[in-house]
Amino acid sequence: MTQQVLLEVNELSCHFDVSKPWLNRMIEREPQRFLTAVDQVSFSVNRGETFALVGESGSGKSTIAKLIVDLIHPSSGDIRFDGQSLPNTRGEAFKTLRRRIQMIFQDPFASLNPRWRVGDIIAEPIHAFGLAKSQVEVTRTVEELLDKVGLAGRDRHKYPHEFSGGQRQRIAIARALSAQPDFLVCDEPTSALDVSVQAQILNLMRDLQDEFGLTYLFISHDLSVVKHMADRIGVLYLGSMVENSPSDQLFKQPAHPYTRMLLDAIPDHEMSGRRRKQVTGEIPSPIDPPSGCTFHPRCEFANAKCKQQRPAVHETQGSLVSCWASEEGRIATITG
């Protein structure tokens, strides 16, 4: 039997050096400065499921995505894919693992080489990973993929600029699929698209997931999109995962005060009469984060302990939560 967990992230951290140049530092007598973009994040993604990461701008979503696809290296921690450690695997074995994880970016304009024909863009992973025996097979595969994503086989002769934003995102998806992956990291794949085009792409992603048994790490700041797509959701705040819950649970009974704040801030586009609450304060600088629980300056439940001690992860009704008030039962559960 295959293992149920496909991707496992353990205590993953990523620090960026944001110091001034060495000489300035010496003259101005400033210490080296680090920014903690990802702070000891752990989560796992089951095969065939969609795990979503949400959080405000700068919370570390894209950095986690880049760590998983090996665009940057972790400062510490481990990423295990199908039982093998990504940061510690090299050579041929790594190449195979890397093929199985592909990424789709937010900006369908920047992620496609404007000078290449669409057919060559999609064929590149096929060549790179040696997935076809002949040019005829490459062409056939490319045409099949274009068809799968809702474009025409003859579109392979065109250039990216001849397509709309939504169509370019379809091309990006076809390219990702050409590597025959089982895991797709999707960083805000529809944020640059209009809602009607977004609906087409989200439907397509669902269909492809069913057809190929794909597993998704889906990043978005739009909670209604996340609700539509995700089985489980991880909420990030200043690089830490403050809550990790099954999707239904998160929307019904958000456990962490920050999750509640995010949910309360969603605009009521259906005009159901739900009152949107004002958000207090703004996300602090990650270079100089608050002590203890980093959310404490904005939290209505914060007390002296919150300001000093970083909360540990505890489990409640299937949710993994890092919050003292939740652990101590100081927050009345809302049922809705």
Place this chain on the structure above:
Amino acid sequence: MTQALLSVRDLVVEFPKRKTRLTALDKVSFDIHPGEILGMVGESGAGKSLTGAAIIGLLEPPGHIASGEIWLKDQRIDQLPYDQMRRLRGKRIAMIFQDPLTSLNPILTIANQLIETIQTHLPLNDKEARARAIQLLDEVGIPAASKRIDDYPHQFSGGMRQRVVIALALAGEPELIIADEPTTALDVSVQAQIIDVLKRMCHVHKTAVMLVTHDMGVIAEACDRVAVMYAGRIAEIGEVRQIVKQPQHPYTQGLMGSIPSITERVERLTQIPGSMPRLDAIPTGCAFNPRCTQKIDRCTEDRPDLIATDQGQVSCWLYEGDKP
């Protein structure tokens, strides 16, 4: 009913090209009343920003108003000489753009920029203008305004900068604010705060606001009425609740269904087949007809104008003869 503050009538904006000309706005008509927020929705390229640019006389040449009229109360403003239009801008009509950084000068303090704008429009001395500037910052919710006023834009977060831009827009005490995607670059949490400021300002000063956005959440939250644009035309105008709950135009119906719901989870989102046509390929008859699942014979030949129904106005043949 009170007199409309802004009246746009059959506005046509064209871009001449070598052999043809592109009609980017095609007979756009709507009104905004004092103290009212009118939302403009539609996908990118529908003509929302161009409508705003045409109103404040900032169309990029060779784009120009080919026909139609724009009235600000009793004054016709679509043919004003450059000088008069410039005086109108900032004073009677103010603009708020998506990216607060484009509206703020990075090398001047917030105080400098606000005081200068205030003095352009109001006869106040330095001290009075500074006091007014602090009052404005306070109104848009900048904490410790008297301390922060001497900061530079880069010392403010994105949300605070957008508040400053709103304060700048309010400086001339305008009658109309055109806000083009004012919250698109901001996080939802900050977005809520900015919408609140806009709503409060509109309410307190009886300013009319044209709020351009592609975000239905923002529309539902902020607007009184909405105009839905498609391919340079108005598909439908109505009370926001009507548009959200009972959209009439087939395009609006598709658009509403395509938004994922926060309250219930569906297997598939409603999907409108195809995409909005480019300006050089707008079909004859109803511009939406190739994508419409309800089309009838005449849709491919005759173009529907806005038809009044008991729920608002809709340009769709299905509602002909429905007049209340």
